[in-house]
Amino acid sequence: MEPSNLTRRLKDLEDNIKKDFALLKDYEDALRDEDDPRRKGKYNRAIEQLRESANRYQQEYDQLHQQITGESTVQMHSVAMQLEQMNKKLDQLYVGQKAIYGNINHLRQGLLAHYEAGEKNIISAITNQLNESQVTTISALLDAIEANQVSDAEMQNILSSIQEGLSILQQRAVTLPGSQGDIVEVINAPQMDFKHRLKVAVPLIPFILDYEGELELGTGINLKEALKQFMARLRLIGG
Template sequence: MISSTLALRLKQLEGNISQVLQLLNEYEKELLDEDDPGRKSKYRRRIESLKQQKEKYEEEFSDLQVQLESEYPDRAQSLSSQLQIIDDKIDLLLESQEHLFQALMVHFSPKEQGFLSPLAQKLDQIELIKAKAFIEAIDEDLIPEKNVCLMLEEARQMIKASQEKELDLPEENVIIAEIINSPEIDVKHALKVSIPIIPFILAYEGELGLGTGVNLKEAWKGLKSKFTRDN
């Protein structure tokens, strides 16, 4: 292929893939923030449409890959990475609730699964996505250790306050409180154990008078999937 023609096709492909990624980021944010089931379905349909576009551009990239890697190796690698990010995002946002539940549970021991499973089964799909992403961010050290410690302390305070006010939380909160307050438990793992109860506590944020501080509330509500961190 003539170099100028290849360069033009590469530029067009870069623009198309970039646009898909930009739209996917927008739809992802809307989907994570949306509570209305009808609007959630609308964004999932849009994501399905982007998946079809991505497959078309992926096929075009595959046709040009050998030449691109020869003449434009860095840009070819960038396109490959972007396509993988898009794949990961789409898989995460469209996978079934049961699959998300199972993916969340693998982060815990069988004993922990025994009391966390009933909690996680009450979470909706978006809450499962957030919980899974939060836990993976902790595992991959994307959250500084200082912030992990601060968030854990806030989780302890939130659970304690909810118990003192006798709020109607799932009974598993008692077990979680005992575990995360144990001096022997690893700080990172303690925070992970507390994550499935967070949505239930935040439902009472007005009664608890949650302040700013570490702001586990904002960390949860503003959470995006780990795949958006570089975009």
């Protein structure tokens, strides 16, 4: 291959690495501030695509390294350093995300421990869509329910709000995670223990909160504010 073509290939490689490295840093910043699990998944898939690109760049670099000598070695060294930085950043993101997912998976397993074996599949489909903060909040509320720290009136208000919110979401054809029919059946089953019905309903609170401003619940209860006040009270009890 002519030296000019080799130099052009090297320049194109360098430009592509720079663009992808800048994109990688943007994804890193986005992941740091993102709470939505679905959007996090989207960013992580994009990062995996950049890892595949980095592998291709390494192959291209190795081919060029065998053919380019002389004055171009300075530029080769620059490209090698950029590749090293990109791979290092990819590895850091991988380790960081693995630790985060390991922690949230541990929290989700703790939350599922509140449920019977037959209900864990239903609940896990919901909890897999919750972020770490939401899982922590729901787990604390479940602990409080089981420890009888929630009054009957509070439990009734929370369950009524969730039932009404679900009913409105169904009317608007809003799809919730997992088998919505199974969830609604348990929550509305009058023969089932009231506290148990509430425990099944509680993980749905974050999804209902996403729509609460639009739902205009007839109960007159601001579910977000009620939850906020209740969690504040729990912290006082815990302290």
